[in-house]
Amino acid sequence: MMHIRDELAKIIGEDKVTLKDYRDSLDLETRAIEEVEFKETIAAYPRSDNDIIKIVRFANEHKISVIPFGGGTGLMGGASAIKPSIIIDMKYFNDIEIYKEDLVAKVGAGVILEELIDKAKKEGLLFAHDPWSVSYATIAGAIATDGLGFLAAGYGSMGEQVLGLDAILPTSEKLSIIPSRKSYANPLHLFIGTEGIFGIISSAFVKLYPLPEYESVHIFEFNNFEEGYNAVLRLLRYVKPVSLDLSSVYNVDNEGKVKEWLQEEEGTRLYLTFHGSREEVEYYHKKSKELLDAKELDKKIANDYWNNRHQLAEYYLDFIKSERRKGIKFEFLHVSIPRSKVLEFSNICNSIAKRYKIDIIEESIWHFPEFFSISLMTSNENANERMLYAIDEILSLASNMGAFEYCHGIGMKLSKYVRKEDKDVLRKIKYAIDPNNIMNPGKII
Ligand SMILES: Cc1cc2nc3c(=O)[nH]c(=O)nc-3n(C[C@H](O)[C@H](O)[C@H](O)COP(=O)(O)OP(=O)(O)OC[C@H]3O[C@@H](n4cnc5c(N)ncnc54)[C@H](O)[C@@H]3O)c2cc1C
Incomplete structure (x- = not known):
C-alpha cells in the first residue's frame, strides 16, 4: 500500500493522501459485521471534483477499489474495505x-x-x-x-x-x-x-x-403495542404529524430480571410532533385526543423528549464503546411490510425470539405504519448463534413481505437478503458503468 500511496501522492499532492488505516475509524461498522476481515486502506482527501476524477482514473489504472466515506456512522458496513482500498474521505467538501x-x-x-x-x-x-x-x-x-x-x-x-x-x-x-x-x-x-x-x-x-410558524409535541400512553398501533391507524386518516414514533419498551428479560442498563421507561408511548400555523396545530392536537382516546402525558415531558431527541445517539455510542457491551449482543431491525400484516409480524417475531431465548426490548413504528422496528438483545455470551438465527428468520420473512431494511441501507451486512432478481439487474447496471468494479465493491450486490 505504501507504493500506491506514493504514486497517488504524485498525482494529487502529498498533503492529500495518507496511509491512514480506516479500520479504527469504523468502530461501529466493524462491530456490526464482526465476522468480516477488514483490509488495509489508504486515505485520500480530495479538495475538488478534479482531485476525485484523478483518484478514480488512478484506481482504474491500478485496479484498486475506492470507497466514498462521509461521517463513518453507517451501520451496514457500506464504507468498510473488504479489499485493500483507497478511502475517499469527503470532509473538505464542506461548502x-x-x-x-x-x-x-x-x-x-x-x-x-x-x-x-x-x-x-x-x-x-x-x-x-x-x-x-x-x-x-x-x-x-x-x-x-x-x-x-x-x-x-x-x-x-x-x-x-x-x-x-x-x-x-x-x-x-x-x-x-x-x-x-x-x-x-x-x-x-x-x-x-x-x-x-x-x-x-x-x-x-x-x-x-x-420554518414552521408553530411546532407542538405530544405524548400519549397506551396499554400495549397492539392498542397503540390500531390508534395510529385511526389517527392517520385525519391528522398529519411531521413526526410519529410509537414505541413499546420492555425492560424485563427472559429470566425476569429488569435490565439495569436500559434507560428508557417500560410501556407503550406515541410521540407526535405537528408543524403549521397555530390554528392548524391546535386542530391536530384536539383531533388526536379525540381519535386516540388515550392518556396524554404532561407537556413538559413531551418538550423534554423533543429537545433531547438526539441524545439517545450519544448514549448508544457510549454504550457500544463501553465495557458494558462486552457479552451483550444487540440488534435493531427495521423492516417495511404492509400495514395489514404488522401486528401478525410482531407476533411472529415474538415467537421466534422466544424459541431462540432472545429478548425483545423494543417494538416500534417510525413515521409510517409500514415501518416496523424491533430491538433484540441477549446478555448471554453463549447465545450469539441463536441471536443470528433469530435475526435471519425475521429478515428472511420480511424480505418476502416487503423490505428487510427501511433506513440504514444494505452495505455488506444485509446483502444476502437482496432478492436475486434485483441483484441481477443492479449488477448489469453496475458492470456497464464500472467495468473494473472499482467503486465500493462487495456492497449491496
Ligand atoms: C448512533 C447512531 C444513530 C443513527 N441514527 C440514524 C437515524 O436516525 N436515521 C438514519 O437513517 N440513520 C441513522 N444512523 C445511521 C447513519 O447515521 C446513517 O446511515 C447516515 O446516513 C450515514 O451517513 P455518514 O455520513 O456517516 O456515511 P458513511 O457511514 O460514511 O457512509 C455510508 C454509506 O454512504 C456512502 N457514501 C458516503 N459518502 C458518499 C459520497 N460522497 N458519495 C457516494 N456515497 C457515499 C459510503 O460509501 C457508505 O456506503 C445512525 C447511526 C448511529 C451510529
Missing part, C-alpha cells in the same frame, strides 16, 4: 450555499447535517432531514443510505430532499444533474440509497422549507 428565494441549498458532500440545519435556520428556513446521528453524519452519506430522520412523517426521507447533484462516475466522468422539483428520465435515483456503488457524490442540491 453551503443557500438560495433563499428558491428554497434550495447547494451543499458539499461532506457537510455534517447539523451544520446545514443551523445555517438554514439562521435564514428562517428548515432543512428537514434530522436523524439521531445529525451531529456526525454527512449529506452524501445520508443520500447514499436514503436515511430517515425525526421529521420524515411530514417531509420524507433524505432521498426525497434531493433535487440534483454532482457526482464522479466509476469511469471518472463527471455527471451534473440540474436541480428541479420534477425529475424526468435522469439518473438522480442512481445515487439515492445505493451506498456509493455507482459513483461519488461531490455536492447536492436539497430542498429547504420556510
Whole structure:
C-alpha cells in the first residue's frame, strides 16, 4: 500500500493522501459485521471534483477499489474495505450555499447535517432531514443510505430532499444533474440509497422549507403495542404529524430480571410532533385526543423528549464503546411490510425470539405504519448463534413481505437478503458503468 500511496501522492499532492488505516475509524461498522476481515486502506482527501476524477482514473489504472466515506456512522458496513482500498474521505467538501428565494441549498458532500440545519435556520428556513446521528453524519452519506430522520412523517426521507447533484462516475466522468422539483428520465435515483456503488457524490442540491410558524409535541400512553398501533391507524386518516414514533419498551428479560442498563421507561408511548400555523396545530392536537382516546402525558415531558431527541445517539455510542457491551449482543431491525400484516409480524417475531431465548426490548413504528422496528438483545455470551438465527428468520420473512431494511441501507451486512432478481439487474447496471468494479465493491450486490 505504501507504493500506491506514493504514486497517488504524485498525482494529487502529498498533503492529500495518507496511509491512514480506516479500520479504527469504523468502530461501529466493524462491530456490526464482526465476522468480516477488514483490509488495509489508504486515505485520500480530495479538495475538488478534479482531485476525485484523478483518484478514480488512478484506481482504474491500478485496479484498486475506492470507497466514498462521509461521517463513518453507517451501520451496514457500506464504507468498510473488504479489499485493500483507497478511502475517499469527503470532509473538505464542506461548502453551503443557500438560495433563499428558491428554497434550495447547494451543499458539499461532506457537510455534517447539523451544520446545514443551523445555517438554514439562521435564514428562517428548515432543512428537514434530522436523524439521531445529525451531529456526525454527512449529506452524501445520508443520500447514499436514503436515511430517515425525526421529521420524515411530514417531509420524507433524505432521498426525497434531493433535487440534483454532482457526482464522479466509476469511469471518472463527471455527471451534473440540474436541480428541479420534477425529475424526468435522469439518473438522480442512481445515487439515492445505493451506498456509493455507482459513483461519488461531490455536492447536492436539497430542498429547504420556510420554518414552521408553530411546532407542538405530544405524548400519549397506551396499554400495549397492539392498542397503540390500531390508534395510529385511526389517527392517520385525519391528522398529519411531521413526526410519529410509537414505541413499546420492555425492560424485563427472559429470566425476569429488569435490565439495569436500559434507560428508557417500560410501556407503550406515541410521540407526535405537528408543524403549521397555530390554528392548524391546535386542530391536530384536539383531533388526536379525540381519535386516540388515550392518556396524554404532561407537556413538559413531551418538550423534554423533543429537545433531547438526539441524545439517545450519544448514549448508544457510549454504550457500544463501553465495557458494558462486552457479552451483550444487540440488534435493531427495521423492516417495511404492509400495514395489514404488522401486528401478525410482531407476533411472529415474538415467537421466534422466544424459541431462540432472545429478548425483545423494543417494538416500534417510525413515521409510517409500514415501518416496523424491533430491538433484540441477549446478555448471554453463549447465545450469539441463536441471536443470528433469530435475526435471519425475521429478515428472511420480511424480505418476502416487503423490505428487510427501511433506513440504514444494505452495505455488506444485509446483502444476502437482496432478492436475486434485483441483484441481477443492479449488477448489469453496475458492470456497464464500472467495468473494473472499482467503486465500493462487495456492497449491496
Ligand atoms: C448512533 C447512531 C444513530 C443513527 N441514527 C440514524 C437515524 O436516525 N436515521 C438514519 O437513517 N440513520 C441513522 N444512523 C445511521 C447513519 O447515521 C446513517 O446511515 C447516515 O446516513 C450515514 O451517513 P455518514 O455520513 O456517516 O456515511 P458513511 O457511514 O460514511 O457512509 C455510508 C454509506 O454512504 C456512502 N457514501 C458516503 N459518502 C458518499 C459520497 N460522497 N458519495 C457516494 N456515497 C457515499 C459510503 O460509501 C457508505 O456506503 C445512525 C447511526 C448511529 C451510529
